[in-house]
Amino acid sequence: MDIKAYQRTEGDINLSAERELWQETHLSRQTRDVLEEDSRYFLHQSMSTPCLNVITNAEGIYLEDLDGRKYMDFHGNSVHQVGYKNSYVIDAVKKQLDNLPFLPRRYTSAVAVQLARKLVELAPGDLNKVLFTPSGTSAIGIAMKLVRKATGNFKTISTWDSFHGASLDAISVGGEGVFRNHMGPLLPGTEHMMPYNSYRSFYGDSDHDGSKTLDYLEYMLKRESDVGAVIMEPVRSTDVQIPPKAYFQRLRQLCDQYGVLLVLDEIPTALGRTGKMFVHEHYDIVPDIVVIGKGLGGGLFPMAGIIAREGLDVAHDISLGHYTHEKSSVGCAAALATIEYIEQNGLLEHAERMGVLLERELMAMKNRHEVIGDVRVIGMLAGIELVTDRHTKEEAVEGAEKVMYRCMEMGLSFKVSNGNVLTLVPPLITTQEQLEQALHCIETAISQVFPQ
Known part of the structure; x- marks a missing residue:
């Protein structure tokens, strides 16, 4: 074959x-x-x-x-x-199943609020607002909708070879052929640039810090007035591409300069994978939205979400997610226990x-x-x-x-x-x-x- x-x-x-x-x-x-x-x-x-x-x-x-x-x-x-089979997480889930196994969407519960508060306490800067979803893919969709609502702009810039999920909107932002090819027209306005290491692949070590790819991004931002966000993986987990600190610090500066939001997809890498609770902590920057998932459910329950800057709480009149399991009581219990286990066990x-x-x-x-x-x-x-x-x-x-x-x-x-x-x-x-x-x-x- x-x-x-x-x-x-x-x-x-x-x-x-x-x-x-x-x-x-x-x-x-x-x-x-x-x-x-x-x-x-x-x-x-x-x-x-x-x-x-x-x-x-x-x-x-x-x-x-x-x-x-x-x-x-x-x-x-x-x-x-x-x-x-982490017993700490399983015990928290069992207790929640006996107490409140399902939370209808119009309501909240103590465990959902506790998880939200914990994430806000852990996140740097003014990342003070959260929204939960059943999957990382749907969390990417929520982030894209919030960007449009907050900025009035519909275009995004992401990189080729990136992965942000498998739904139609997520593969439009993503850059992998195994998901995109032969899918017909994808979401309009999803522009792409080369990943940080691409010039190095072509020209050797002349672009060791990825600066040439950011030069191209700046070229795009100068000419595209309706870009709402740059969406990137701070570390590409698939083949482990790790940009240097200078790359993301300049990226943050470019987004600020051109009034564009910075959305970081940490779905596979947050919650300790890199030695930090959030990957962007390695770069000494604060994104406008960080997307998390996968390990958030402790290997037991599908949980994901976004953590956004407080100033982006502007979508009161629309439904960003409206998912049946948005504030899943069992999922929130699993996530809270997962974070506690990470902290308590160093x-x-x-x-x-x-x-x-x-x-x-x-x-x-x-x-x-x-x-x-x-x-x-x-x-x-x-x-x-x-x-x-x-x-x-x-x-x-x-x-x-x-x-x-x-x-x-x-x-x-x-x-x-x-x-x-x-x-x-x-x-x-x-x-x-x-x-x-x-x-x-x-x-x-x-x-x-x-x-x-």
Whole structure:
């Protein structure tokens, strides 16, 4: 099967020959029967059905499949900061289920107010207003509507290769072909610029800080008078692109200069992933709107939302969200417990320490293996870029997929992004010993697939 390059941007491919070989070699007949039934009933789509395996349990940092194998889950769809089956979060959810299992939309509850107050206390500056939604995608939609209401302008500027969700409005802002291609007309006014590292890809280190891409953004802002917002991921979690502080400080300055709101999508990266509660804290800036989700529900409940500057509370006469589960009592209890667990167990500090270990060990691994072209680390988020040639940066696409499946054989699960980036997203509860074990699996697999 001919797999297009754009199909590999967000994650690994579910229709490749390598996956089929791994399944035939390692999965029992019973497991394959369940996968075949899943394939029969669910609509097929990239990165989902047909599925990889059948999971029967998720606990701590581990997944367990139908055949009894356990895997350290360094993927987790970015929801598992506090680990699976976290008893603190589960107890809070059970208590809420007994007390108030559902909150009709016209009402509020103490737990919803407590979560909102906690987020406002944690967020910097005047990020003092929140709105909750059942998913990150819908939170992006709410942010876009609020931008239009607050500014009177409908255009947005985002970057190619970005991911902001899978709904029609979110893929209009997003920049990945696997979601956008052949979808027909998308939302008008969703302009795109190159991501910060694109000039570097073309011209080497001459644009080490992404300043040329911001020069282009300023060119756009000078000529587009009806731009309401710039929407960006402060760290691109898919293949772990980490702009320098100067990039976002200038971006904030440009938005202020041209009267444009800055919306930061931290759906997969907030809540401790990078060693800070919010990613933008690394850049010493305050966005106008920050979008959060995924890990907010503690790996138990779908929860997302926006935190906005107080001055943007201007939509009293319209419904920005109006979702049935907007202030879900159970979801708010899960989110509040998740944040409390992160704080009470020092997971921000732990993520910082593990980030130092990750960077040190991966840089040493890079020195030992020519196939590793780059490593990028921030907290407990890491990308290992595999190349066939460090000078040409030619992507080792087939080899990267083989490495992933070798690691699966050794009990480590992660995803491959952009075709050649091993993306590691360990739970924040992962110990140093477990992290070192995972890195040993990766290096062993690299040595097997790329013998020197």
